[in-house]
Amino acid sequence: MTDSAVPASRPRYVALIPAAGVGARMAAGSPKQYLPILGKPMLRHTIDAFLSSPLIAHTYVVVSADDPFIDTIVPEAGVTVLGCGGATRMESIRNGLRALHGGIAPDDWVLVHDAARPGLDAELIARLIVETGEHPAGGLLALPVVDTVKRHVAGEVATVSRDGLWLAQTPQMFRYQLLTRALDAATDPSAITDDASAVEALGLAPKLVEGHPRNLKVTLPADIRIAEMYLAAHQPEQK
């Protein structure tokens, strides 16, 4: 895939990384986005993925107002830290989008990407941007479900058809105007577990673009080692 399929200047593509979570399921005693992955903080890997992409005009990182660790990672050219994290992922993203207001055009694209997915790289970013193209509902990386799916509720167990089921990853990309409208319209935060679900609630169908297992979300302690294995296997060769 070449970058020539991508429009040159405007609209721009910017990255928005929500990084204001506490990492409760990781239970590491400090926010998981600062845990070392191959000796480098997880968030640093995530930021570096966007800095390595020639398609991304700027990267914004949303952290908590009282985040004591972020200064060890940024600032640097091409990255802006926004200390407006909220109580939920959706709130952090909403606050981040509001902070961009005025500095971004309505039809610029925003790629929202979890700080907790350090396995992203420039190739996956390019695939998402090129395959989403001008799709009016935007697009997201996702993986088709390969296992048999069970639903277990109140003692009842049933097998759910996996036909058409995908696991959503990030980045998820939408034009700024659409994403802000979708998140502002979201009334039931428990139903909005990703950015695409807010857009779907408007009756739109974002494009699913095949992601990669290395782009896993580091959620539980065992995921750290898995992320390290993927990243070690994917490092450019040292000369």
Ligand SMILES: Nc1ccn([C@@H]2O[C@H](COP(=O)(O)OP(=O)(O)OP(=O)(O)O)[C@@H](O)[C@H]2O)c(=O)n1
């Ligand atoms: N209030 C929040 C909660 C989450 N996030 C971010 O959203 C991404 C996905 O969230 P998740 O993996 O759930 O991270 P945590 O909320 O930190 O984890 P947990 O749910 O286990 O506490 C992470 O990069 C996280 O930092 C955020 O910016 N603001």
Ligand SMILES: C[C@](O)(CO)[C@H](O)COP(=O)(O)O
């Ligand atoms: C956005 C996401 O990563 C897509 O899979 C996921 O929904 C985030 O969930 P979390 O519970 O906030 O980690």
